[in-house]
Amino acid sequence: MKPQMSSAIILHHIDYGEADRIVTFLTPDHGRLKGFARSARKSRKRFGAALEPFAEVRLHWVARSSGDLITLRDAELVNLRSGLRRDLETLSLASYGCELTEVLFDESGIGVEVFQLLQAFLDHLDSVGYSVEARLLMEIRMLSLSGYVPHLQHCADCFGPLHAGPVGFSAAADGSLCQACDGGRATLKIDRMTLGTFGRILLTSMTNFADFKLSPRSRHEGQLLLDDALRCHLHRPLKSLEFLNRFSPPETD
Numbered sequence: 178m179k180p181q182m183s184s185a186i187i188l189h190h191i192d193y194g195e196a197d198r199i200v201t202f203l204t205p206d207h208g209r210l211k212g213f214a215r216s217a218r219k220s221r222k223r224f225g226a227a228l229e230p231f232a233e234v235r236l237h238w239v240a241r242s243s244g245d246l247i248t249l250r251d252a253e254l255v256n257l258r259s260g261l262r263r264d265l266e267t268l269s270l271a272s273y274g275c276e277l278t279e280v281l282f283d284e285s286g287i288g289v290e291v292f293q294l295l296q297a298f299l300d301h302l303d304s305v306g307y308s309v310e311a312r313l314l315m316e317i318r319m320l321s322l323s324g325y326v327p328h329l330q331h332c333a334d335c336f337g338p339l340h341a342g343p344v345g346f347s348a349a350a351d352g353s354l355c356q357a358c359d360g361g362r363a364t365l366k367i368d369r370m371t372l373g374t375f376g377r378i379l380l381t382s383m384t385n386f387a388d389f390k391l392s393p394r395s396r397h398e399g400q401l402l403l404d405d406a407l408r409c410h411l412h413r414p415l416k417s418l419e420f421l422n423r424f425s426p427p428e429t430d
């Protein structure tokens with residue numbers, strides 16, 4: 178069996194037996210994988226801190242002939258991202274980003290762009306910590322890469338223009354709705370300025386998190402519309418999201 182090597186981000190691990198660990202990680206070219214790390218807890222010589230969640234590593238493994246579990250041979254730590262542990266808000270937002278990649282994409286459906294997005298998101302949080310902007314940028318970009326981003330700047334039904342001011346929105350109806358198409362289906366009212374702001378965010382580089390400052394209204398309404406869009410596509414409640422909402426309650430207008 179051919180040895181493989183790749184950059185990887187550790188998503189999480191579970192202890193197995195007396196001394197072993199099963200590690201879930203994301204790679205740019207092989208999607209999401211699960212690896213068996215023998216004696217990872219007993220001897221820290223081979224793996225050290227390299228299998229901790231959020232760490233960027235270079236992993237060496239061999240595939241097994243059957244089953245989906247690969248055997249990890251070695252891990253070189255590239256960046257532990259210890260800044261993510263500065264406070265619970267930052268830590269829970271980082272966990273949420275990792276969990277979103279697990280629920281929005283199946284194992285093989287993860288391309289290099291998802292890896293690069295998560296990598297840039299974690300690097301940003303590692304250096305500057307939690308912000309509502311970082312959360313919203315990550316969420317809308319994950320939705321975009323998964324193909325679930327709602328229609329924002331035109332009507333989801335007739336593709337016509339939207340009027341100024343508050344616009345009807347429903348993720349279940351695929352996004353913004355013009356007055357003629359709404360028919361009482363809208364569950365939210367989102368200002369057209371906010372829809373424009375998030376539409377423009379989708380045109381920016383996926384890996385840029387540093388240059389965004391949103392108005393309180395855009396933060397509040399953006400959170401409402403992204404919560405609605407994500408709820409439509411998540412098949413289970415996210416543990417990390419519960420934590421995040423506990424440490425950092427959603428903003429009100």
Ligand SMILES: [Zn+2]
Binds near residue numbers: 332336354355358
């Ligand atoms: Zn319409």
